[in-house]
Amino acid sequence: MAVRKDNKGILFTLPALGLLGFSILLPFLAAALMTLTNQRMLTPNPTEFVGLENYSRLLSVTVREVPREIDQQGEPVVDADGNVVYQRLQPILRSDPELRAYQTLTEFDVGPRRYAILAKDLVFWRALGNTFFFVLLVVPIQIGTALGLALLVNQDFRGRTAFRTFFFAPVVTSMVVASIVWSFLYNENTGLINQLLGAIAGSGVVAINWLGSEALALPSIAIMSAWQGAGFQMLIILAGLQSVDQQLYEAARLDGASRWQQFRHVTLPGLRNTLIFVVIATTIAAFGLFIQVDVMTQGGPNDATATLIYHAIRSGFREQDVAYGASVAVIYFLLVLAVALAQRRLTRSADER
Amino acid sequence: MIRCSLLLFGIGLLSVTAAADPVEIDLWRHEAEVVELTASLEAVDRFNAEQDQWRFSVETLPQVTYTSAVTAAALAGQLPCVLDLDQPVVPNFAWSGHLRALDTILSTEQLDALSEGAKGTYKGAVYSVGQFEVVLVLFARKSELQRYGIRIATMESPYTADEFREALRLIKRESPEKFPLDLNAKDQGEWLPYGFSPWIQSAGGDLIDRNSYRRADGYINGDAAQAAARWYQSLFEERLAERKTFVDAQALIQGRAIFHYTGSWETNRYTQAFGDDLVIMPPPDFGNGPKAGAGSWHWGISSTCKHPDAAQAFLEFLLRPEEIAATSSARWQIPTTEAGATLTENYREGGKWRKLYEYSRSYAVKRPATPGYPKISAAFEKAMMDIRFGKNVEDALNVAADAIEFDVERNRGYGFSN
Numbered sequence: 001m002a003v004r005k006d007n008k009g010i011l012f013t014l015p016a017l018g019l020l021g022f023s024i025l026l027p028f029l030a031a032a033l034m035t036l037t038n039q040r041m042l043t044p045n046p047t048e049f050v051g052l053e054n055y056s057r058l059l060s061v062t063v064r065e066v067p068r069e070i071d072q073q074g075e076p077v078v079d080a081d082g083n084v085v086y087q088r089l090q091p092i093l094r095s096d097p098e099l100r101a102y103q104t105l106t107e108f109d110v111g112p113r114r115y116a117i118l119a120k121d122l123v124f125w126r127a128l129g130n131t132f133f134f135v136l137l138v139v140p141i142q143i144g145t146a147l148g149l150a151l152l153v154n155q156d157f158r159g160r161t162a163f164r165t166f167f168f169a170p171v172v173t174s175m176v177v178a179s180i181v182w183s184f185l186y187n188e189n190t191g192l193i194n195q196l197l198g199a200i201a202g203s204g205v206v207a208i209n210w211l212g213s214e215a216l217a218l219p220s221i222a223i224m225s226a227w228q229g230a231g232f233q234m235l236i237i238l239a240g241l242q243s244v245d246q247q248l249y250e251a252a253r254l255d256g257a258s259r260w261q262q263f264r265h266v267t268l269p270g271l272r273n274t275l276i277f278v279v280i281a282t283t284i285a286a287f288g289l290f291i292q293v294d295v296m297t298q299g300g301p302n303d304a305t306a307t308l309i310y311h312a313i314r315s316g317f318r319e320q321d322v323a324y325g326a327s328v329a330v331i332y333f334l335l336v337l338a339v340a341l342a343q344r345r346l347t348r349s350a351d352e353r
Numbered sequence: 354m355i356r357c358s359l360l361l362f363g364i365g366l367l368s369v370t371a372a373a374d375p376v377e378i379d380l381w382r383h384e385a386e387v388v389e390l391t392a393s394l395e396a397v398d399r400f401n402a403e404q405d406q407w408r409f410s411v412e413t414l415p416q417v418t419y420t421s422a423v424t425a426a427a428l429a430g431q432l433p434c435v436l437d438l439d440q441p442v443v444p445n446f447a448w449s450g451h452l453r454a455l456d457t458i459l460s461t462e463q464l465d466a467l468s469e470g471a472k473g474t475y476k477g478a479v480y481s482v483g484q485f486e487v488v489l490v491l492f493a494r495k496s497e498l499q500r501y502g503i504r505i506a507t508m509e510s511p512y513t514a515d516e517f518r519e520a521l522r523l524i525k526r527e528s529p530e531k532f533p534l535d536l537n538a539k540d541q542g543e544w545l546p547y548g549f550s551p552w553i554q555s556a557g558g559d560l561i562d563r564n565s566y567r568r569a570d571g572y573i574n575g576d577a578a579q580a581a582a583r584w585y586q587s588l589f590e591e592r593l594a595e596r597k598t599f600v601d602a603q604a605l606i607q608g609r610a611i612f613h614y615t616g617s618w619e620t621n622r623y624t625q626a627f628g629d630d631l632v633i634m635p636p637p638d639f640g641n642g643p644k645a646g647a648g649s650w651h652w653g654i655s656s657t658c659k660h661p662d663a664a665q666a667f668l669e670f671l672l673r674p675e676e677i678a679a680t681s682s683a684r685w686q687i688p689t690t691e692a693g694a695t696l697t698e699n700y701r702e703g704g705k706w707r708k709l710y711e712y713s714r715s716y717a718v719k720r721p722a723t724p725g726y727p728k729i730s731a732a733f734e735k736a737m738m739d740i741r742f743g744k745n746v747e748d749a750l751n752v753a754a755d756a757i758e759f760d761v762e763r764n765r766g767y768g769f770s771n
Contacts (some may be wrong), residue, residue: 038763042424042449042724045765090748094755101759103752183599189532212597212742216462298541317421318443318542319731321760 025235028333035327041320054327060120065113067092086114093118124328126303127311134222134307135286142226143275144283146233147253151267153234164238168231175228179295182224186210188297211297214304221292221305229285233278240274241267276347280340287336308332357566375401375408378663381426382411383419383650386425390526392683400663400670407663409435427451432655435664438481440648441543441720441730443473448724448768453654453749454478463672469718470646470647471689475724476768482668484693485686486675489551489645491634492613492623498632500516501527501611506634508711512549514556514584517637524611534594535610536603538741542705545734547646548614550586554582554718556639560733561757566723566769569757573733574750581639582737582746589741596741617709621685624705635712647717687713721765724767728760 035054037047069077069085075086079159089107093099102118105125109115153164158296170178183184185192188209198206210220248266257265268275293299299306299314316325382393390413397409412433414422420442426432432451442616447450456464456479464472466477473481491506498505501751503520506512513518524533537544550560558578562568572578588594595604602619603612608625613619614636623631635643652671654664670676677693680686687700700710721729732753739749761767 040764042427042445043764044449044768071586090751094751100755180599187599188597189595209596214742298738302739302740314731319760320727321763325430333663 015084030331031094031326032330034323035330037323039323041317041322050323054324057101057120057324058124058327058331060102061105061125062118063100063115064099064118066107066116080137084112089116108217113267123299123303123306123311124308127299127306127308130218130303130305131287131289131307134218134289135283137219137222138225138286139279140284141222142230142286144232145226145230146237146278147275149234150237150241151263154238159251162233167215167234170228171231173228175291176295178224178228179292183211183296186220186224188212211299214301217297217301221289221296224296225286225289225292229282233282236278237271237274240271244270280343282345284336284340287332287339362568369503375405375664376660378407378409378435378667380411380658380667381410381423381436381724383416383437384413384574385416386652386684389498389684392680396671396676396679399665399676400704403670404666405689407660409663409667411584427655430657432657434658434660435447435652435654435667437650437652438473438532439543439727440470440473440481440483440651443481443651443653444475444726445724446653447473447475447478451656452558453656453658453661453664454480455482455668458654458661459668459672463669466690467672468647468689468691468714468717470649470713470719473648473651473653474722479694481653482672483649483651483670483689484680485587485649486647486717487649488617488687488709488716489548489614489636490617490620490709490712491636492615492619493611493632493634494605494627494630495632496630497611505632506717508635508708511635511638511643514552514581514637514639518584518587518593521612521705525591525593529619531609531611532592532595532604533611534588534719535598535602535604535613535615536588536594537615538595538598539601542734543730545737547616549737550641550720551644551646551716551718551734552581552585553578553634555636557641557642560729561721561723561725563721565760566646566721566725567761569729569761572754573736573757574747574754577640578750579746581751582659582740584639585737586740586743586746591745608760617687617713620706620709622741633706637718643712643716645712645716646720647713648719723769725757725761725764729757732756732760 036049036051038050038053066086066089069087071077079085086213093102093104093152099118101120103120103122105117105119105122107114117160135263142283149167153160153167156208186193188207190208194206194208197208209216211217244267248270249262252262252266288309289307290313293307293310294313297305299310309332312325312332314325315328316322319325382390382399384390385393393409397411401408403765420439421439423432423436423446427446427449438446447454459479459482464482467482468486470486471483473483491512495505501520501524503523520527521533537548540548547561553559553573556577558575558581559572560569562572569636589596598604602613602615602622605613605623607708613623636645637643654661654668658664670689675688675690675694677688677690678696681688681693681697682698685699686705687706688694688697694702694710695702698704699706701707706760720726723729736749742745
């Protein structure tokens with residue numbers, strides 16, 4: 001088929017491009033430029049060009065061996081269980097001008113030796129890891145829940161509109177309010193969830209420290225976030241479900257397909273594009289985790305819930321180091337862009353198969 | 354930022370339209386709770402009624418975002434003539450050249466009469482003044498202390514840190530379900546530096562060296578600071594205080610706690626709840642006497658103010674004893690001058706809260722008067738949070754010390770020379 005080429009298309013996209021350029025591209029470029037300076041928020045000092053200093057502070061990582069503790073006879077110290085005792089690393093780092101700016105991110109053993117991964121900005125790397133972990137947790141939980149709810153309220157039963165409203169209600173609740181309420185629920189000593197678990201277990205006291213333990217804090221936030229957000233995805237999936245051709249179900253039933261087979265071979269393929277959209281949108285939103293952390297945990301305990309956006313805002317506003325905060329934001333932007341492009345590529349190549 | 358400047362532009366337009374015979378002067382303040390805000394507006398009305406040269410018109414901005422909004426306005430060159438500021442941020446505005454020094458504007462007598470916490474300073478010059486003060490105290494109920502056989506602390510003999518922890522342990526042994534000490538564990542942000550840096554100072558440490566304002570190493574992470582921070586950590590490890598709460602200032606009333614360590618702002622509520630059973634005590638002593646954070650909301654004059662004479666008259670008006678007394682009476686806050694205190698029912702010699710006034714005179718330590726305070730505050734807050742959740746005390750404080758010194762270097766010493 002011959003396609004007539006002209007430039008009218010470009011003309012029509014101009015308003016949209018202009019708007020995007022003005023509201024997204026321009027601020028991004030301004031922020032990217034700022035990351036090459038030492039701009040503070042309120043200062044009489046002139047802004048100086050510092051090259052990639054902010055990025056080197058942000059991204060510097062190195063590995064060093066952790067020395068063993070040596071006793072007065074020059075022998076390596078071994079504790080009561082026969083384990084090798086290593087020296088505390090921080091005093092060593094602080095006495096070395098080259099390593100002074102580094103902190104220990106994590107330690108690992110290779111054979112009889114122990115190594116430490118050191119980072120200049122410990123919180124950034126923890127935040128990066130936490131952000132990915134959160135995305136991996138929340139996207140399946142949230143979309144799974146949304147799909148389940150959508151299938152539920154797509155049934156024909158009395159009062160389904162009421163249920164749709166109930167499930168959607170958290171979405172229109174302010175995230176700050178939801179976070180405060182869930183903070184009450186998660187409280188270790190007086191929270192409803194622990195009391196409920198105690199009642200079920202029958203033993204009375206269950207003291208799970210949901211938001212106060214490093215292992216549970218982020219999963220707890222993921223569950224709460226999925227609860228808050230799932231209603232929105234439910235609506236989109238519901239719309240997708242209703243656009244699946246009813247004749248396909250009829251044909252499947254005539255062929256003797258079970259409910260599960262209908263779901264697997266009719267519903268899921270029919271929802272394919274909807275689900276791709278939902279996955280990409282949820283992933284991007286999940287990368288931006290901030291409000292829940294700000295209200296519920298403030299990045300703690302021990303950075304277990306710090307996220308990229310939280311780190312950017314804390315550096316840029318609370319500590320007034322806007323250039324550094326902008327550097328974190330630029331990394332964040334590139335990351336989300338890369339993930340979105342990768343997802344698009346994956347789904348598109350599946351299309352072409 | 355763009356939205357902010359539009360908003361500010363809008364505010365600018367509004368104030369221009371009303372300009373008429375008495376010269377219109379704009380004033381910003383944070384949106385405090387109703388009683389305090391009303392009292393403040395009434396003070397402005399009294400000033401407007403008293404003379405016909407100037408008319409102050411008040412804009413209130415939400416408290417949570419107040420400092421950000423004022424910072425944005427400062428960057429845009431849109432500050433009003435007179436504004437209120439939280440004392441710890443004053444040096445930052447002064448260093449950046451957004452505030453006028455008040456030493457030549459207000460009389461020496463007026464400045465000398467003010468308590469230390471009522472003056473926001475940077476490099477020895479005064480840039481802001483306050484009408485009221487807050488102080489840190491221990492609240493408890495006499496009847497409960499008697500029940501556990503714990504003595505009441507006084508200014509002459511405050512609890513030592515060890516004695517206080519023993520008292521908390523005693524309560525914990527007898528009532529294991531209680532968390533004997535409420536430390537406002539829900540509060541984030543400035544509460545941690547405000548509430549807990551005085552412990553470091555009472556132990557003999559500090560957040561930063563107050564001579565140079567460039568060295569934190571050896572101060573915030575010195576032996577004294579580490580000792581106080583370990584004491585703090587032990588409260589959480591021994592479950593004498595809760596790591597995390599979601600309502601503050603309820604535990605004492607509900608009987609879940611025996612002591613509440615907090616600011617004097619709770620005095621009226623507790624007086625209403627407990628009446629004569631309430632006992633107000635000094636903070637624990639870590640070796641150098643009790644210390645308490647000083648410095649609340651202050652008034653300053655912007656350097657872009659076109660009518661400094663009007664601003665001067667207004668500040669002089671606010672510092673009159675009867676005005677300080679009126680502000681204090683409205684929200685039971687501690688007056689910042691003796692003359693003001695004498696005019697109040699609660700803080701005059703023999704008044705029922707006189708001791709709060711004396712605490713604020715004896716224990717007050719201001720947060721470090723450096724433009725780098727935002728970083729100091731954030732670094733100390735993070736260290737104390739991490740320590741609360743079990744991080745090695747020395748490590749946590751070392752990280753804070755290094756972060757503060759790095760920030761000072763990055764900002765060329767914040768105007769302080771070596």
